Amino acid sequence: MAIAMVAAGIAACGAPDYTYVKNSAEKTYFRVPASWQKVDQAGLDYMTQAENPDSASAQLRKKMTWAVAYDADEKPTAAHLFSLASTHHPIAYAKVMHLTEEQANLVSFDALRNLFLPVSDSARASALEAGTLLPGFELMVDEVLTPSDGVRGVRVVYNYELPNGVLHTFDQTTFVNNDASIYYMLVIRCSSRCYKERAAEIDAVATSFTVRSKP
Template identity: 55%
Template sequence: MRRRTVAAALALILVAGGAACGAPEFTYVKNSGQKTYFKVPHEWHETDTGDVDDTLSGSNPDSATAQLRRDAWWSVAYDASAVPDATHLLTSGITAQPIVYARVADLSEPQQNAVSLDMLRNAFLPVTAEAREASAGAALGLTGFELVRDEVLTPEGGLHGVRIVYDYELASGVMHTFDQTALLNTDGSKLYLLIIRCSTSCYRDRSDELDTIATSFTVRS
């Protein structure tokens, strides 16, 4: 009887140990050379960013400019969709599952001279009133702008920047939320960018999860 009791106890320990060794909760994303870190839920999938980077930089992928951009940028994307695709960041369709995109980029001298908090706010889509007016957002399928959050950030090491959360109604007619953190290093020569996107209903339902990603974005300057 005692042997059976000991065996049962050992079995319970093994089961508990197996559960403890299950899949981790998060994937920790890092670029040690750029001293940039964040985390995403473990079940999200990494996806290639080449097409997104080409679109955002406005360069032909076969051009010398695109090659220079590849040398100056580091980027990564993780998508919660069952069919992960970094272009979900840019689509005018409905993004029912969240996607996160991060980039570290060296800034050219003209870009450094133009650096401001408003430039950081407008680093992805037009956010300030002046940028929205200049971009003719309605022509781009962007309407119904709503600013949800605008926070100035001053992390350690001389970094400075903003975290903004805003909504746009896209051409699909569905409201989408963009959660963007943009930081500059001390001399303004390097941009650190994190963007989370999904439909506004998705963002609301998963707000704790998405805030965890945004607040985990860390740069060691």
């Protein structure tokens, strides 16, 4: 699926204020500041792919998934999204995934909250039992969203403390269509200090995330 980027907000002799990112086939749109750079797609795919890339399951997942990331760091990398090291500049990660019928039957608001990191009480309890739960969890925003008749979802903003002791904030918006056959997620991550300092900028990215229902 192709990504189209359209420059907007161009002044008479100025540069674009934003990069508009869209996947027309999935009717998914958001915008990031023009200074944010696209993360290398091969690197992003490598870090999000658990299977052997030549396997049949990997090829099927590739057909069912679209993902892209934009990083405010001068050296953009997918490691800023998934690493347990500090991320001092915002990085935004968008993902659209088509679900099997079995997966769709498991969709709930809590399932949407837990897509990136454990957020619900039960998910954090399971992670604690498995020995994978990070410390310092704080839930700051948890709201149910109904932007249109064909789309519903949640936005959660929460903190976790990484092993180096630096608190990080995760701003996650996830939608699902009416029959729960597709989910749409946007996650923005950076250190909590960065999140506070750039709150307006990050919120503008998060609230720009738009999904139109598919017939």
